[in-house]
Amino acid sequence: MAVAIWMKGGIRVSSFAISKYIPILETIRNYKKENIRKDIIAALTVTVVGIPQYMAYALIAGVSPVYGLYTGIVAAIIGSAFGCSNQLITGPTNAICLLTASAMIRYMGLPNAYQMLFLMTFLVGVLQIIYGVIKLGKVIDFVSHTVLVGFTAGAGVLIALGQVNTLLGMSIKGSSGMSTMEKMYYIITHISQTNYYSLGLGLMTMVIIVICKKISKNLPGALIGITVPIFFIIMFALDKKGVKLTGTIPSALPPFQMVQFSLTSLRDMLSGAFAISIIGLVEAISISKAISTNTRQKIDSNQEFIGQGIANVVASFFQCFPSSGSFSRSAINYINGATSRFSGILSGVFVALVLLFFAPYAKYIPSPCLAGVLIVTGYGLIDKKEIKKVVKAGVLSSDSIAMWVTCVLVIVLLNLDYAIYAGIALSIVLYLKDTNKAPIKLLIPSQGKDSQIIEQEIDSLKEQVDVLIIQLEGNLYFGAATDLGDRLDNLVNKSKVFILRMKYVTTIDLTSISTLKVFIRNVREAGGILIISGVKSDLDVMLKKSNIDSDIGIDNIFMSENEVFASSTNALERARAALKCGVGDTAKKSAACTIIDSVSPAANTGSF
Known part of the structure; x- marks a missing residue:
């Protein structure tokens, strides 16, 4: 027409x-x-x-x-x-x-x-x-x-x-x-x-x-x-x-x-x-x-x-x-x-x-x-x-x-x-009050059936663990930075290896990145190791601009990949190496090493 x-x-x-x-x-x-x-x-x-x-x-x-x-x-x-x-x-x-x-x-x-x-x-x-x-x-x-x-x-x-x-x-x-x-x-x-x-x-x-x-x-x-x-x-x-x-x-x-x-x-x-x-x-x-x-x-x-x-x-x-x-x-x-x-x-x-x-x-x-x-x-x-x-x-x-x-x-x-x-x-005002709380989940890897790793969510940690997954979510902006810093500070001495999962982070600003840098420094000074997984391309650009890659080492940052859980699996293998799971007397392995070795390709090949 x-x-x-x-x-x-x-x-x-x-x-x-x-x-x-x-x-x-x-x-x-x-x-x-x-x-x-x-x-x-x-x-x-x-x-x-x-x-x-x-x-x-x-x-x-x-x-x-x-x-x-x-x-x-x-x-x-x-x-x-x-x-x-x-x-x-x-x-x-x-x-x-x-x-x-x-x-x-x-x-x-x-x-x-x-x-x-x-x-x-x-x-x-x-x-x-x-x-x-x-x-x-x-x-x-x-x-x-x-x-x-x-x-x-x-x-x-x-x-x-x-x-x-x-x-x-x-x-x-x-x-x-x-x-x-x-x-x-x-x-x-x-x-x-x-x-x-x-x-x-x-x-x-x-x-x-x-x-x-x-x-x-x-x-x-x-x-x-x-x-x-x-x-x-x-x-x-x-x-x-x-x-x-x-x-x-x-x-x-x-x-x-x-x-x-x-x-x-x-x-x-x-x-x-x-x-x-x-x-x-x-x-x-x-x-x-x-x-x-x-x-x-x-x-x-x-x-x-x-x-x-x-x-x-x-x-x-x-x-x-x-x-x-x-x-x-x-x-x-x-x-x-x-x-x-x-x-x-x-x-x-x-x-x-x-x-x-x-x-x-x-x-x-x-x-x-x-x-x-x-x-x-x-x-x-x-x-x-x-x-x-x-x-x-x-x-x-x-x-x-x-x-x-x-x-x-x-x-x-x-x-x-x-x-x-x-x-x-x-x-x-009430919306801003709710959004200034950083959405964080604490997960501990445990072994399930058929050598699968099950991530058990916990509210708090009373004693130290070998591996702790910290899953960040949503919009990490300046309003939530204080709450994010307080919650991360309480975890510094609660694990040997921290996996900071960021695949569910939609946006992050410089204030929250600065908070993460403080946490990285505190973990390193306490003798711990921090690994970042699930990093998307746009987030990777911001992390590099803020020099986080040099703070924790490029080998400890894993990009988000197409395969489901691929980034997390790579991070766990990195945790295996950090915990020296493939070295020494295997009879004295920690529970975390046993779990990681059950699904880790590196454990089967003897190399990482």
Whole structure:
């Protein structure tokens, strides 16, 4: 098939190159008509599930539910058009909304609060586009899985606790500027102000959601849970008995509005935008890759970065808050047969149609019912299975510490972006703590069946042996040099012959080589002999540059060879010569000589 190429300003542009950066073009070109029904059904299902989520998540962000619907429209359409995943649904998510609320807590209630919010959405998008353009696709690797488990668990607790006052029908003056802990203190000290009608409706919604999940995962529990209580509101006029309703939602598409820029505002929003941009990308890429394991679609992380960034930049001009890929809606989209990115685009279109024609009915939705949806959602964020796995790996392990510290910081700190930064920093520190331990195995050769040498691994040596194999592994860099030196120093007088096996060393730096030179000198001064085996060509160059070959003698260095164990066997034969196994009274051979002679060709020929 011919590739379409045209000239523009003297530059040859390929349609394939254009499609790479605007994936919707490739989808349009190769779309099959028989897939339209599948995409429409999937989009309708996502819409039914998404509408109550969009409204509820907006409350987490501290804004009117209508902004959640706006975000569910614009972000879904643009994210699907420019992202790389065919099934990913972009829009409001609980974690992003929680981070948004944290970043905006100082500004809510101010006259320019919403302008600041839309500016932050713009900044999040710009940062994500920059990550994609400079190909920082691996930036998400710095956010460990355990940090995310801890963050989502803490976020789940915060989301649930943050909705308790709405569930109880309490109105807290100035709550937008209060932390969750301050809200909880107020609730406990004013528990007598509970509106039992509100509590009953909220609990009804929660029970309906749980029952629907047990009956079928495909049932829109949240939608049913907020629809049924509406009949009770109308029948018993509960709105006149203190039950707060969502209020009027305008029947209009998201209006275009210029983002207000200023250097002061940009500086104030940057920290929160950075944290949201990172977590948003982690969510989107993780979800896309999880679904791609079944669809076998190749996921381009950098393109998804750009797609998410464009979605947020465009959304900022239509009164939307930051968005990301939603795991629940994306999973529903895939399960219900979505075949292309058109399902995501159509889901945004369907939400827009609902907003245009059914918005007047939304005013009857009780706020405690939306609170009930969020409390169930918050509980669902606590991944109990993953937490158990991390704890089983060790309560004081690096992963466990990073998870619990991040979880606690999310709950305690007022600014959640600091909790994210702290979790990432802690993961790196704990990783470096683990990597500064030199990976060493101590092996003693012993005789097995059929004259084979068996290498017995030991933890420590209590008495001197004839031959000790020290197997170095992994990356020997300056951070591990101190530990390497300490462990080698303790072995200086524990053997007559040391075989330093280096075939499993991936890299080594000059600091670690200097540590080995000190060990060689100490062994020689103690009257011992050191042999190096399994030396790869690149490692041999470094050893020669550092003059190690002259320190121990070129005859005591054995290169890594193709034959299995060839280098080790040669080193053992060298050890045989060093121990003078072929000389003198054979009746008084040491155990080491007996073992080596059983497999050594030199023992059979009488020469080395």
